[in-house]
Amino acid sequence: MNTKENAESAPRARGRPRGFDMETALDTGQRLFHAGSYDAVGLAALTDALGVKPPSFYKAFGSKSEFFAQVIERYAQAALALDEILLPDRAPVDALAELLESAARTYARDPEQRGCLVLEAARGPDGDDSAIHARRVANQRRDRIREFVARTHPERASAVTDFVASTMSGLSASAREGMDESRLLDVARTAVAGLKAQLDAD
Amino acid sequence: MNTKENAESAPRARGRPRGFDMETALDTGQRLFHAGSYDAVGLAALTDALGVKPPSFYKAFGSKSEFFAQVIERYAQAALALDEILLPDRAPVDALAELLESAARTYARDPEQRGCLVLEAARGPDGDDSAIHARRVANQRRDRIREFVARTHPERASAVTDFVASTMSGLSASAREGMDESRLLDVARTAVAGLKAQLDAD
DNA sequence: CATTTTCTTTAGTGTTCACTATAAAAATCC
């Protein structure tokens, strides 16, 4: 029944136009949550940063938790492009080495955005929607790593994925505590050495 | 001026006796914080669990944050006895292997106490006393690892410590997300393989 | 221009948070 909603020359939908841009709001939210955490950034900080009052925020996003879910999805789309790293014709050790080194670089690149937003949020309380959603997104990415490794090492896919997942969580934690890029890279390379020992033991 | 306070036959100190045991309170607090987190366990939950009202709690401990500091110190005293693992006449790889495997076992042993209380708290907001204190305790333990490794590998002590620290944070995070002991042990052993590659490259 | 639709603001709401002032209770001391 919305056959006209994508037409370029269609008149704007009825009603007062929104006073802020949704994409800019998500970007701002992502920055704030990444610098702090879901719990540390209250609605007052969000609405201040967006220049709107609470009802406008809720009208647009429904709730803080739903807003966060959108932020998480947005972050996951842009972070560590698995599609470009886990290429089918690529040796797993090489691909995973690149993944871990990229994580090391990314997690320390911006002093205001240390670590990984998804992995940090995944550690929230079990009952919180924010943590539940972050965990789901994290596990979807882990599934892709497992499938990638299973192509060449089906019997090691789960253990390798566990190790990569745990290592990335550790890198994120260390980055949050202030570890700089070169030290994170050293950690990543040592982890890759462990991966090689595991995958080359065929 | 308190020359009599340790005498067995000395009368009790003046004043109303405390209606709860301090050590039991710290144990209870440790369990609650470990199951949840510093922020997730409010004062109501604490005082309910201890069977006291807020003024009694504050009289005894000063503040929630000071109580937590005591809980953290208590936990660190008991967890993963570094003194028994980092023995001077021991090969670093063997000692660190035992440390990481012990971490894997400890972090998954009790389904209600997953991960490491100190490392989880260390990831709290930068400005919070709870996180600041946890970070300090964590870094004291890392200093001991670094000194231990520096005995035989002075030029690698920092990088090895970074790796062990990051790996333990990763193990803690994975345990919090529900990874079981055998999977954590696999992760630890792969990490040890990486350590061997680094320390045996002399 | 009145109606409809959608978004915005003002002015709250109830709950939870960490913590406190005051009075009373429980012990020792002399």
Place this chain on the structure above:
DNA sequence: GGATTTTTATAGTGAACACTAAAGAAAATG
């Protein structure tokens, strides 16, 4: 037994939290 000391409870405190009811504003429609 009154004074002193220490601990306890009652009854709050102010602040922050996520969120909302009602009214008004800004747009399109006919």
